[in-house]
Amino acid sequence: MQSTPNLEQFVPDEVTKLAYQGFQEGKKVFGFLHKQISDRLTNTVVPEQGSKSTPLSPEVFEKLQVRLKSLEEKDWKDAKNGVYPNSLLFDNPWSDFFRYYPELCLDMVKIWGRLQKKEYQKFDDKIDRVGYPDYYLQNFHYQTDGYLSDMSANLYDLQVEILFNGAADAMRRRILAPLKQGLGAFAALPPQQIKVLDVACGTGRTLRMLRGTLPKASLFGTDLSPAYLRKANQMLSEISGELPQLLQSNAESLPYLDNYFHGLTSVFLFHELPAPARQAVINEAFRVLQPGGVLVICDSIQATDSPDFAEMMNNFPAIFHEPYYRHYTTDNLEDRLTEAGFINLQVENHFVSKYWTAYKPVV
16 A cells, blocks of 8 residues: 655755744734734724723734744744644644634624623523532633633634734644643653553644654543533544543543553643642642653743733733633742652743643653
């Protein structure tokens, strides 16, 4: 049987890089324009919303642009060096964009209504809210029905890409190099026996990247939202490779045996958890990891390592409904990881995200 040729090897690096840069610039412009228009409309309909945040200085904007360029350069270099295929740089849910962008714009009317009425925990009566922790029953980002509706799941990736001016996926991909390096401890195992869990997998964006990076590994995903798991199953079924095993589960009590996984990832989860839940999730990650296993966390920057962006971090929970974010920005996750038993902690910052890599000791 003939194997399918890898077309990437026939495309010069310079061409791929130019295409990637153009792709990112397009997303930046679109995200910036959308936010400019939506912010002006919001401040017109809900005037008090504009007074909740402090305008960022030109110096802060310049520093953000420098960090964004650095992120994109790192993203490109990791692809060029084979950490993940070039195709991941261009993996974008275009069908969802064209189908759901009009609905995203229409949803702004509902958001304005919740802002005016200060409704932060409003859900459609048809949505079953039994069995969820209280902290989860929120309209995070003022989303309609929080994380518990199919419409929320359909709009989420588009909303996040706009929020970060097209940099959300590039930030997610920063977990791939440390994960791949950490899994090197299990190089003696056949690739099919490597098991990786993405905690709070949402719509499956990170799992798509994991599949591209680890094409033969056994992938797993958990999330509290059945709607987001349905969306993840849809998105993941569109790509080649074995489908990840998806389960509805609270990350504070994972439904897996001790010492089961070789690697764990978690992206944009911890800032939406109260402090006790953060520790519980870290403890569970330690429990289900095999000795020598690696945990990689991606989340927002924090106050201690990004003081230049303090105003931006203060603005975020003021503009969006993020009830646990302020505490998160001052929380010491290194201490929490150490308390759970993790060792060899490594911490990095890229653009407006922070990354922790930690290992479970070998017995």
